Amino acid sequence: MKNIRLKAPQINASSMADIAFLLLVFFLVTTTVAQDKGIAAKLPPKGDSVETRTNKKILDIYLNADNQLLVDRELMSSNELKDFTVKFISNPEQKADWPATPRRAILSLTTAREADYQSYLEVYNALQAAYNQLWYDAAIEQHGKPFDDLTKENKRNIRAQIPFTVSESEPQDVLNN
DSSP states (O other): OOOOOOOOOOOOOTTHHHHHHHHHHHHHHHOOOOOOOOOOOOOOOTTOOHHHHHTSEEEEEEEOTTOOEEETTEEEOHHHHHHHHHHHHHOTTOOTTSOSSGGGEEEEEEEBTTSOHHHHHHHHHHHHHHHHHHHHHHHHHHHSSOGGGSOHHHHHHHHHHSOOOEEEOOOBOOSOO
16 A cells, blocks of 8 residues: 655735735825925015115014013014014104014014924914905005905015015024023
8 A cells, every 4th residue: 555645735925916016006096195385384485685685674573472472672562563563564763773664574483392282373363364354464565455356466466565474493492591
């Protein structure tokens, strides 16, 4: 009698790599990744020269670790910030140390690292509200209707006259200013 060895049945695994690859591609294509939107901010143009920047007037806004707002080293509430910013940018009294035109105004926002995010958002919203007010006033003056009712071209022209220029610096580790 012959000694016959029976082989155990084996599964052909040659196509397993193909199946794994197809599953990987399927999940990569069908999966969506949630992204944080953050705050939309427009960076200054690349060609902004030193000479152009020196003609601009800067409003220093600092939010310290105690969530106190200092505007040009004066204590101010976030509610007062909007009106003060509108005055600074439009400069109705033609003060020499304020911008001659809205295009020359820069708002420099600095926060202490320890400041609350909610306080930061209140300050940023006040700055945005100031620009919204300026754009609304310009739309009424130039076109006789609110900014939101203007055509895209007219909105673009007003934003070119009154650009949203906020410069944010890296949060600082200073406890109080």
